[in-house]
Amino acid sequence: MEEEFNNFLQKVDEVGSIINGLCSKNPQELEKAKCKADILLSDDKVFDEESLKVKLDKTVINKRSSSETPGGPEMSPDAFMAYAEKDAKERAEARRENKRIADGFTKKANTAFREGDYDKALDLYTKAIEAKRDSWLLYSNRALTYLRLGLYNRTIEDCDNVIKLNEKNMKGWLLQARAYHLLGDFSEADHCIKEAKIRNPGSLAHIEEYLQQWKEAET
Incomplete structure (x- = not known):
């Protein structure tokens, strides 16, 4: 008791x-x-x-x-329960609506990216992120778009957001490594590659394949 x-x-x-x-x-x-x-x-x-x-x-x-x-x-307890339940429902509904909006922009952004219209894709990914700021996938998609546009510092910033949301994310580390490499900061690029390997020991072959693509793109 x-x-x-x-x-x-x-x-x-x-x-x-x-x-x-x-x-x-x-x-x-x-x-x-x-x-x-x-x-x-x-x-x-x-x-x-x-x-x-x-x-x-x-x-x-x-x-x-x-x-x-x-x-x-x-x-009172009753007032608290009523307030908290109402507030939780309203915020859950807001999250669902934000996800619906983000999904709509993302679909259009993916299409624009595949078509090579990176400026349009960038605008649409940004609108999707404004609606849903906790999606590492959206940040990684925009990071790749920045990379294609040659905006390497912006790529690094978005990869930081990816890693904050998902520290094991291989794509975030490798895109960031690529951006540092293109900026001539080879030390930071090597650091990102090492982090990608440490955090993804089961994907070493994929990482090496990605690095090989770098070399082929530069020749």
């Missing part, structure tokens, strides 16, 4: 922390609270609405004064 009660108090503290965050005027704290709310509401074992509601009514939440909730009045 003691362990169960301690676990419950921990959950109450989590809810209280999220409520405080949702009332914060700091955008970063507000976003953190929204993410925590998503996690809390997606875990059935953590958030049992009925049992938690009864326990909250009998213990900590009702005893907290409004002064303990910065940025606004005390939020």
Whole structure:
């Protein structure tokens, strides 16, 4: 019983922390609270609405004064749950809509790239990224487009984004290596190749094949 009660108090503290965050005027704290709310509401074992509601009514939440909730009045458990669920649904819908928009631009960009219209492809990939900024694939596609346009520093920047999102991404490392090589920075190019090999030991043959293509393109 003691362990169960301690676990419950921990959950109450989590809810209280999220409520405080949702009332914060700091955008970063507000976003953190929204993410925590998503996690809390997606875990059935953590958030049992009925049992938690009864326990909250009998213990900590009702005893907290409004002064303990910065940025606004005390939020009841029901109000918190309603707000968090509504907010999570709205943001999930926004993510789906952004993905739909990004997919539309990506399809057109891929067509333009295959046709050799790199300026158009660049514009469309950029619009896709604006709609969906967490896609390493979009950044790698735009990096390759920058490479074809001779914009090697931009290629390197987009490859940095690829690697931040997926540090094992072989394409990101090799495109970056190629861009450094074309800029004459052979030391950085070698570093990127080594990283690609270290992080993708099962793809060494593909890496060597790609490097061989470099040599053939330069002869």
